[in-house]
Amino acid sequence: MPHLSIFDIAGPIMVGPSSSHTAGACKIGQFARALFHKTPQKVTFYLHGSFGEVYKGHATDKALLGGVMKFRTSDSDIKNAFEIAKEKGIKYEFIKKNLGLKWHPNTVKIVLEDGKYKMAVIGSSIGGGMIEILQIDSFKVHIRGRAGKHLSLVVMHDKSPSVTRAVVKYINSLGGIAVDEVVGQSLKDKTLSVVSMEGRRILLSEVMELEKIKGVDYARALSKLQKQQ
Amino acid sequence: MEFEFKTAEDLLKLTKKYDHSISTIAKWYEAERSNKSEGATRTQMKMVRDVMYEAVKKGIKSNQHTEWTGSGGDAHKLFNSLKDLKNMMGNKVTVRAMAYALAVNEQNALMGKIVAFPTAGGAGVIPGVLFSCAEHFHAGKRRLIKGLFTAAAVGLIIAERASLSAAKAGCQAEIGAAVAMAAAGLTEMRSGTPQQCLDSAAIGLKSYLGLVCDPLGGLVEVPCIKRNAIGAMAAIGASDMVMAGIKSKVPFDEVVSAMNNIAKHMSSKFRETALGSLAITKTGNEIKRKLGLKVTEEI
Structure with a gap:
């Protein structure tokens, strides 16, 4: 606790x-x-x-x-x-x-x-x-919805391990952030992944870069909301 | 953590070890926990104080009433009575504390901005007591902030060892907790020792053990608003007793355990469900019907 x-x-x-x-x-x-x-x-x-x-x-x-x-x-x-x-x-x-x-x-x-x-x-x-x-x-x-160690990112992407890997690889390449855990759920050909991260807050520009990865439909950062009182 | 405390005993040890007041230890705890400077922590508490102050100021002038129970305007009435105190039995400090407490909870019911300190339903006791007494002492802003930190430290112990939620432990965990917190804060503002602060909290909470949460129609209006005013009086009383040299026989940690014991055996009818006590009286059921809620029982 x-x-x-x-x-x-x-x-x-x-x-x-x-x-x-x-x-x-x-x-x-x-x-x-x-x-x-x-x-x-x-x-x-x-x-x-x-x-x-x-x-x-x-x-x-x-x-x-x-x-x-x-x-x-x-x-x-x-x-x-x-x-x-x-x-x-x-x-x-x-x-x-x-x-x-x-x-x-x-x-x-x-x-x-x-x-x-x-x-x-x-x-x-x-x-x-x-x-x-x-x-x-x-x-x-x-x-x-409360401040904690982990900052979440929600990513909707094609059901493919290579896309998940590309997302994790991209986040880990950013300075000051590391992926702690990815929990994904797949339905038909799509996967929705909740990515828990440690470290600094991910920037909007970085989230937009994530969306450019082939197979990613959208990425949404929730860290700001989780930190807010 | 260096400044970690989960019990009153831990807190007392820290105050002895560093030879500092409860408020200072609480401030250091927060700075350490959140990795912030002491200054930033104090600034955040100033924001809390300012929001409380605005709610009080708005509330004592307001004549607005709520839609469902028609609550409102009582803070204004009581505040006006201060102009002519000879018909009142309470003194200026206690009557003003009650008026301020009513003001905050009337604002809460009217969707005004408040600080849920410790909760929205019990938000009036602490500003009521501390602001009214600060005015009496002509206390500087710094002293008021100290009172707020001490109150929060006592609340933290209750949250760690029991609960601050009426849905879990009844009203004793909201108004009762607020009384204990306000009493401790006031005693620190009066330069009481850490032990005296915790004795005030113990006497305050002891008197509120077993209080159930039974709001009419489930709304945070009746009896919550007026309970905040009476709670403010109780907190001042507890602090007065201690400053007169009276001690609490039962230490604060044990009183919190007692509260927990009651919570464990308390029927869910008395825990914010509006299924018992005042909520199912004739008047309570009238409010339920107005809200379109199911009436199950009448006492």
């Missing part, structure tokens, strides 16, 4: 009313947005369990939508998320849905669309503002 920070106790700085139902929800939205990598035209939120039951009173809906628009958990604009989304021309919908028994009570499935692309992200808020991203499209993942 890593040592707790004094600021895990004296924090996080957030807009109320609930760390799990507001701050955590916002964070899941941020991750979904980072994975989608662009402003969606349409977002649908499927609210599971307690998220579906009490989302209104805890402003879970506003926080999720705010997160998708890249708001921080402490952003007072979360309150006006609906109005801001309308201004930006983002269509949104909230649907109460039982996603199944295996999910944590505070879980949401977010479907982001922009005409050409569509992505589904499932995340759970596990208490005190901590979250986990557990599924991207049909791929199972396990990404924790």
Whole structure:
């Protein structure tokens, strides 16, 4: 267990009313947005369990939508998320849905669309503002939304060990970063790899270089979100 | 880690070894853990203080009410009573502390910006106590920061050995923890010894053992907001007793173990599920119906 920070106790700085139902929800939205990598035209939120039951009173809906628009958990604009989304021309919908028994009570499935692309992200808020991203499209993942030793990178690529090797080789060639672990899941001809790294934060320019590797569809760095309070 | 502590005993040893206050050890702990300078750590705590201060300032003026329980405007009422204290039994410091505590939690319920210190539901106690008392001492900003670090150190011990989550341990782990933390912080601001700080925390937490989490409609509004105000009074009381020379019979670490023992046996109905106590009274069920929640039982 890593040592707790004094600021895990004296924090996080957030807009109320609930760390799990507001701050955590916002964070899941941020991750979904980072994975989608662009402003969606349409977002649908499927609210599971307690998220579906009490989302209104805890402003879970506003926080999720705010997160998708890249708001921080402490952003007072979360309150006006609906109005801001309308201004930006983002269509949104909230649907109460039982996603199944295996999910944590505070879980949401977010479907982001922009005409050409569509992505589904499932995340759970596990208490005190901590979250986990557990599924991207049909791929199972396990990404924790809290500062830690490992910084994650999500890479979607052709199902081929040579592509995975090329990705790892490229990251290890960068100064100050080393690949610690790659957890991949393959469906049909595609693999989604979650790459855990140690060392410094990967730069956007380096992530863009990764996307140029043959067989890589996209690469998304989540380190900034994982570090943010 | 040189400045590692997981218990009050560890913390006391460190304060003796380095002949420094709890707040200083907490600051060094954070600097070491996060590999930051002492200055950067203090700057981060200043940010915490500033956010708290803004919430207090906004809250004592606000007359906004929440959508579901209609909570709000009470901080303003209590703060106004300070103008004419002769009808109040509490003194200026305690009444102001209650007003500030209400202010923060009303802001929380209204989606204002707050510091979840230790949690969103118990966020009012620490700013309530420390800001009101700092005003009384005409304390500089440095002294207030010391109080905040000491409060966080006590919270860290509770988080390490028990829990700060009402979903796990009931309200004793939120308001109860906040009372212990605020009492210790205040005692340090009054130049109490580390032992006295921990005695204040022990007396504070002892008085909140067993408190259940039973919010109406599951919302962080009733009874949470007012419990923060009463918690602020309790923390000041605990610190006053210690500064008068009273000691805690049971050491802080043992009180935390007691809290854990209760948590283990506490029904999930009393842990943030709104399935017991106040949440299932006639009034509680009215709020549930308003929210479209299922009413299961009425007492």
